[in-house]
Amino acid sequence: MEIIENNGRLLFAVPKKGRLYENCLALLEKIGIDFKRKARHDIALVSNLPIALLFLPAADIAKYVAEGDVDMGITGQDIISETECQDLIEELLPLGFGKCKLQVQVPSKSGITSAEELVGKRIVTSFPALTQKYFDELESKTRAETPQEQQGTPQQQKRNTKVKYVNGSVEIACSLGLADGIVDLVESGETMRAAGLQVAGTVLQSQAVLFCRKNKRYPELVEKLKSRIEGVLTARKYVLCQYNILRNNTEQAIKITPGRKAPSIMPLDKPDWVAINAMVEKAVLAETMDQLTQLGATDILVLAIDNCRV
Numbered sequence: 001m002e003i004i005e006n007n008g009r010l011l012f013a014v015p016k017k018g019r020l021y022e023n024c025l026a027l028l029e030k031i032g033i034d035f036k037r038k039a040r041h042d043i044a045l046v047s048n049l050p051i052a053l054l055f056l057p058a059a060d061i062a063k064y065v066a067e068g069d070v071d072m073g074i075t076g077q078d079i080i081s082e083t084e085c086q087d088l089i090e091e092l093l094p095l096g097f098g099k100c101k102l103q104v105q106v107p108s109k110s111g112i113t114s115a116e117e118l119v120g121k122r123i124v125t126s127f128p129a130l131t132q133k134y135f136d137e138l139e140s141k142t143r144a145e146t147p148q149e150q151q152g153t154p155q156q157q158k159r160n161t162k163v164k165y166v167n168g169s170v171e172i173a174c175s176l177g178l179a180d181g182i183v184d185l186v187e188s189g190e191t192m193r194a195a196g197l198q199v200a201g202t203v204l205q206s207q208a209v210l211f212c213r214k215n216k217r218y219p220e221l222v223e224k225l226k227s228r229i230e231g232v233l234t235a236r237k238y239v240l241c242q243y244n245i246l247r248n249n250t251e252q253a254i255k256i257t258p259g260r261k262a263p264s265i266m267p268l269d270k271p272d273w274v275a276i277n278a279m280v281e282k283a284v285l286a287e288t289m290d291q292l293t294q295l296g297a298t299d300i301l302v303l304a305i306d307n308c309r310v
């Protein structure tokens, strides 16, 4: 086996496949990380920074970082919670992709509408720790709400929801008769509906995050990567809006396009007019342009931001 010399390099783990993979590769390219990954190699040395990239299963990345084997990584918040390692890691940035919910699902024909009805029953999941915790809490809650005289003996009170782990294809567990409900990730809901399931409760919401171990080995490099990624995320969220407006309307125009810090205002070669440049959130761009037009702005241009540093 070839041993790769990683000494003095920050170890940065990203998912080797699956839902987060493409987005992670796009992000690495945008932040200017140069590497060549040889076919079937799960480690790649970065040529322009002292970093080694590790391509690992998304589900293992939180554990590697928490245990100090790897310096930083990208994975889902769901995996960090499932690994129960929040005390050992530092979440640096939510990344805006890999958004999904971990939800309790039951057969649509079961007549069950809430997770409480599954307490004491059989649940199949790839998230056993979170599922067990969720049902333990439900069990304590339902017990606390039951009048003392109806609670029965301590033995009767313990209903012990049975949580079973499977690695994938969780959604078929109910139709195979292995489970009364499942706990699985839902984004569009297509997988759930195709399996004849419906939502009965939400365990958590998740998205991909950049995170590092608490005792950082290379704090400056971690900060550099965080700042580069932050710039890329900001560039994706904003556009640059440029327009001309009568000088007398500047104050109102600034209210419409305040920018991130402040807009830049430049004189035009027409004394009554100024040009204004401001970053505008894509989500409110159409509304902002309507308001500028109403105020009498002209030559409103919208420019994409390829990258930036905030």
Ligand SMILES: Nc1ncnc2c1ncn2[C@@H]1O[C@H](COP(=O)(O)OP(=O)(O)OP(=O)(O)O)[C@@H](O)[C@H]1O
Binding pocket: 015, 017, 018, 019, 020, 057, 058, 059, 075, 076, 077, 078, 079, 097, 098, 099, 100, 168, 185, 186, 187, 188, 206, 207, 208
């Ligand atoms: N449908 C989805 N939409 C958005 N994000 C998701 C979705 N499914 C999973 N994720 C996120 O991606 C992470 C990795 O899930 P994924 O299913 O890609 O795992 P994998 O087992 O490594 O890949 P594969 O399914 O190819 O075996 C999840 O923990 C979650 O944070």
Ligand SMILES: O=P(O)(O)OC[C@H]1O[C@H](OP(=O)(O)OP(=O)(O)O)[C@H](O)[C@@H]1O
Binding pocket: 018, 019, 168, 169, 170, 171, 184, 185, 186, 187, 188, 189, 190, 191, 192
């Ligand atoms: O709500 P949806 O948009 O349908 O997405 C949800 C599905 O996506 C994930 O699985 P994935 O397709 O990644 O494959 P897996 O089951 O092999 O993990 C997850 O485990 C769900 O099954």
